[in-house]
Amino acid sequence: MSKVLNQRYGVSADTFARVTAVIKEMGYEASLVAQSLRNHRTNVIGILVADIEPFSTELLKGAADAIRGTGFELVVYSAGGRIGDPQGWEHRYLTRLSGTLVDGAVLVTPAVDLEGIPGTPVVAVDPHTGRAALPTIDSDNLHGGRLATEHLLALGHRRIALITGREDLKSAQQRETGYRGALASAGLPVDENLVRRGDYEADIAAESARRLLREPDRPTAVFAANDITAIAVIQAAQELGLRVPEDLAVVGFDNIPESALCTPPLTTVQQPIREMGHRAVELLVRLINGDEPTDTHITLSTELVVRQSTRPLTP
Amino acid sequence: MSKVLNQRYGVSADTFARVTAVIKEMGYEASLVAQSLRNHRTNVIGILVADIEPFSTELLKGAADAIRGTGFELVVYSAGGRIGDPQGWEHRYLTRLSGTLVDGAVLVTPAVDLEGIPGTPVVAVDPHTGRAALPTIDSDNLHGGRLATEHLLALGHRRIALITGREDLKSAQQRETGYRGALASAGLPVDENLVRRGDYEADIAAESARRLLREPDRPTAVFAANDITAIAVIQAAQELGLRVPEDLAVVGFDNIPESALCTPPLTTVQQPIREMGHRAVELLVRLINGDEPTDTHITLSTELVVRQSTRPLTP
DNA sequence: CTGAAAGCGCTAACAA
DNA sequence: TTGTTAGCGCTTTCAG
Numbered sequence: 001m002s003k004v005l006n007q008r009y010g011v012s013a014d015t016f017a018r019v020t021a022v023i024k025e026m027g028y029e030a031s032l033v034a035q036s037l038r039n040h041r042t043n044v045i046g047i048l049v050a051d052i053e054p055f056s057t058e059l060l061k062g063a064a065d066a067i068r069g070t071g072f073e074l075v076v077y078s079a080g081g082r083i084g085d086p087q088g089w090e091h092r093y094l095t096r097l098s099g100t101l102v103d104g105a106v107l108v109t110p111a112v113d114l115e116g117i118p119g120t121p122v123v124a125v126d127p128h129t130g131r132a133a134l135p136t137i138d139s140d141n142l143h144g145g146r147l148a149t150e151h152l153l154a155l156g157h158r159r160i161a162l163i164t165g166r167e168d169l170k171s172a173q174q175r176e177t178g179y180r181g182a183l184a185s186a187g188l189p190v191d192e193n194l195v196r197r198g199d200y201e202a203d204i205a206a207e208s209a210r211r212l213l214r215e216p217d218r219p220t221a222v223f224a225a226n227d228i229t230a231i232a233v234i235q236a237a238q239e240l241g242l243r244v245p246e247d248l249a250v251v252g253f254d255n256i257p258e259s260a261l262c263t264p265p266l267t268t269v270q271q272p273i274r275e276m277g278h279r280a281v282e283l284l285v286r287l288i289n290g291d292e293p294t295d296t297h298i299t300l301s302t303e304l305v306v307r308q309s310t311r312p313l314t315p
Numbered sequence: 316m317s318k319v320l321n322q323r324y325g326v327s328a329d330t331f332a333r334v335t336a337v338i339k340e341m342g343y344e345a346s347l348v349a350q351s352l353r354n355h356r357t358n359v360i361g362i363l364v365a366d367i368e369p370f371s372t373e374l375l376k377g378a379a380d381a382i383r384g385t386g387f388e389l390v391v392y393s394a395g396g397r398i399g400d401p402q403g404w405e406h407r408y409l410t411r412l413s414g415t416l417v418d419g420a421v422l423v424t425p426a427v428d429l430e431g432i433p434g435t436p437v438v439a440v441d442p443h444t445g446r447a448a449l450p451t452i453d454s455d456n457l458h459g460g461r462l463a464t465e466h467l468l469a470l471g472h473r474r475i476a477l478i479t480g481r482e483d484l485k486s487a488q489q490r491e492t493g494y495r496g497a498l499a500s501a502g503l504p505v506d507e508n509l510v511r512r513g514d515y516e517a518d519i520a521a522e523s524a525r526r527l528l529r530e531p532d533r534p535t536a537v538f539a540a541n542d543i544t545a546i547a548v549i550q551a552a553q554e555l556g557l558r559v560p561e562d563l564a565v566v567g568f569d570n571i572p573e574s575a576l577c578t579p580p581l582t583t584v585q586q587p588i589r590e591m592g593h594r595a596v597e598l599l600v601r602l603i604n605g606d607e608p609t610d611t612h613i614t615l616s617t618e619l620v621v622r623q624s625t626r627p628l629t630p
Numbered sequence: 631c632t633g634a635a636a637g638c639g640c641t642a643a644c645a646a
Numbered sequence: 647t648t649g650t651t652a653g654c655g656c657t658t659t660c661a662g
Contacts, residue, residue: 002657003632010631029407033415034655036348037638052375060367064393076391078379092344100348100639101416231576261546261576317641318648325647349639352654415655 005030036100044073045284046102048090050109052078054228054256055273059108059125062277070285075102079109094120104288106280107134121287123280126171135287135296137280141171141253144269144302145178148223148251151267151304153186156313157221157249161212163198163205163233165225172200175225175253194219198229205229209236213248220313221249227259230266234309249310264308272300320345351415359388360599361417363405365424367393369543369571370588374423374440377592385600390417394424409435419603421595422449436602438595441486450602450611452595456486456568459584459617460493463538463566466582466619468501471628472536472564476527478513478520478548480540487515490540490568509534513544520544524551528563535628536564542574545581549624564625579623587615 003011004019011019022028036042047063049056060076067074077097079089090109097105098120107124124134152160162179165172176195183190196212198205205224209232212218224230230252237248244250244264252259252268259266279298286294318326319334326334337343351357362378364371375391382389392412394404405424412420413435422439439449467475477494480487491510498505511527513520520539524547527533539545545567552563559565559579567574567583574581594613601609 006657008658012631015632027406027410029410031415031655032411033348033351034638035657037352037640037654038656038658040638052372052379057367057372060393064367074393076393078375078389078391091342095342095344096347100346258573258576261573261578263576263578263580265578321641323642327647330648346639349654350641352638352656353640353642355654 033101040100042101042103043071044075044102045281045288046075046077046093046097046105048077048079048093048105048107048109050079054258055226055254056108058256058273059277059280062274062279063106063281064277065274066278066281066285070281072103072285094122104284106277106284121284123284123287125276125280126169135283137276137283137298137300138171139271139276139300140302141174141271142178142181144253144271145175145223146182147178147302147304148175148253148269149179149182150186151306151310152221152223152249152251153182153188155221155249155310157219158188159191159194159217159219160221160223161194161196161219163196163208163222163224163229165198165200165229167199169200172225179223198225198232200226200228202228202232206232206236209233210240213237213240213242219248221251221310223251223253225253227252227254227256227266227268230268230309231258231262234262234264234266245309245311246314249313251310255305260307267307267310268305270303270305272302275300348416355415357416357418358386359390359417360596360603361408361412361420362389362391363394363408363420363422363424364391365394369573370541370569371423373571373588374592374595377589377594378421378596379592380589381593381596381600385596387418387600409437419599421592421599436599438599438602440591440595441484450598452591452598452613452615453486454586454591454615455617456489456586457493457496459568459586460490460538461497462493462617462619463490463568463584464494464497465501466621466625467536467538467564467566468497468503470536470564470625472534473503474506474509474532474534475536475538476509476511476534478511478523478537478539478544480513480515480544482514484515487540494538513540513547515541515543517543517547521547521551524548525555528552528555528557534563536566536625538566538568540568542567542569542571542581542583545583545624546573546577549577549579549581560624560626561629564628566625570620575622582622582625583620585618585620587617590615 001019004016045067047060064074077093090107094105104121107122122134124136126138127134127136149160162176164176180190196208198208213236222233224233230250233250234244237244242248250266252266254273255268255270259268316334319331360382362375379389392408405422409420419436422437437449439451441453442449442451464475477491479491495505511523513523528551537548539548545565548565549559552559557563565581567581570583570585574583598613
């Protein structure tokens with residue numbers, strides 16, 4: 001009967017038909033768990049995300065696209081933004097699943113740099129440490145940071161603030177480095193008073209923005225470390241009666257769907273999030289199948305998308 | 316050693332310490348699969364979604380909230396909007412997982428009405444059939460449809476179009492029934508030419524809207540069967556040079572985050588999506604634990620949220 | 631071609 | 647208190 005299910009040799013046409021009939025009759029489906037335990041191949045790819053939010057959602061869509069036609073199934077594990085177990089839940093999940101429930105995993109939870117699990121291929125998206133031992137998909141955050149800042153400079157802005165991202169993330173650091181580099185290249189000093197915390201949290205960013213914008217010598221432009229932050233900045237500005245982009249230009253980073261829909265639509269550096277998900281799955285499948293690993297550190301390029309939240313500075 | 320892990324009686328302090336040390340040393344974690352196979356309790360709740368899109372994402376957030384502190388883990392299975400297997404993938408997944416990998420499941424994939432799996436509690440969100448045999452969470456779509464339509468009537472509109480939702484979904488039908496009912500109550504006939512297909516698909520809805528709005532006797536208001544549809548309508552109107560809400564009022568349904576961010580922000584009927592996710596998990600946990608099932612068909616109420624996409628009709 | 635049996639990693643029950 | 651064993655549902659191997 002197992003032979004029938006798995007299309008193996010050594011079954012007479014008669015038995016085959018009979019067994020098939022009964023299987024249909026009973027609506028039988030093999031237990032995934034028992035299969036997993038026996039075969040070590042499961043044809044399931046796990047994606048571990050820290051939380052369900054716009055970035056991870058976009059990434060999941062890309063991953064879902066990529067998985068189609070590969071014969072793999074997709075299972076998403078969300079830590080649900082939990083706090084109690086900040087370190088190592090990735091590792092714990094991974095070891096519990098590996099070898100059995102999943103053939104490989106994509107880690108979208110960037111806070112931990114783990115050395116891979118022995119038998120289980122893992123691809124990290126935008127990891128903590130930058131180029132780790134693990135295969136990695138990320139995007140060119142350094143260049144993106146420069147692009148955003150240069151755009152504002154080209155529009156005539158000189159007092160350009162930065163709302164930073166999470167300090168523990170390499171990607172956020174690189175965006176800041178790009179910002180500083182662009183100012184330096186333009187021969188401008190960095191006014192440290194214009195660099196404020198954002199942590200990629202809407203609340204924190206909004207608070208920083210409110211304080212910043214209430215100061216007498218406020219900036220004419222803000223580069224926000226991601227779109228969530230940028231949208232918070234726009235809202236804070238509007239609360240204070242400032243118009244965007246007339247009184248304040250805002251540039252974001254990420255290009256989540258919300259950035260095109262907010263008011264006004266956000267000029268942002270496009271990180272190809274869906275493609276990152278796509279590539280991550282693609283790479284992982286290749287690793288699982290034991291194909292030649294070509295390149296295991298893929299950096300996708302970033303691009304500026306100009307929308308209505310910026311325009312030339314009018315003096 | 317199993318006893319150590321599971322905190323069972325009959326282990327000396329000495330052995331406990333030694334075993335614990337080795338476990339730490341090796342970074343051991345019990346295999347979820349083997350555990351599942353042995354114990355039939357897994358402490359995992361599965362959520363099956365048809366696709367990763369704004370509605371299911373919102374719902375997942377609510378579910379993730381609810382799961383905290385219950386001792387359950389959350390695993391999401393996405394069909395990835397697949398087409399080849401339109402019927403019954405839910406059933407297939409469910410039978411493959413049930414009794415082993417998950418203790419229960421939430422179905423967010425509304426297209427199929429299945430009778431429950433023997434041993435596995437299942438809660439359906441917004442199901443195909445309305446009040447099925449399965450425990451159900453939904454919202455008051457009928458009332459919501461009335462609310463939306465009555466709002467437009469109160470603003471003075473008389474030519475109110477409807478872009479419908481997916482025909483196979485009870486919820487979409489109810490929104491339409493609410494629309495027709497409100498018009499009838501106001502003593503207005505339904506102009507069938509103003510009722511167009513949307514299928515909850517942005518492309519289809521946009522095309523319907525473009526045709527509708529190009530006709531000589533176009534409506535002054537549109538009730539869109541969900542927010543995705545409504546945003547598509549707004550974009551179509553803007554393409555044609557119509558201003559929203561000056562030339563066309565638009566009301567949506569669902570209240571996904573995008574509806575507050577689109578331009579102009581969308582007046583919409585609020586379906587408490589997050590709460591639906593929350594309630595679904597809550598109910599499921601209760602069923603799994605064998606608690607008294609109180610009420611297994613929960614209908615949450617809907618409310619109108621007025622934003623800038625509607626305002627009184629100016630003749 | 632069909633039936634029986636071992637074993638995947640784990641835990642509950644039992645024997646020592 | 648510790649060590650041993652059966653068996654969860656499946657597939658693969660080997661004997662009939």
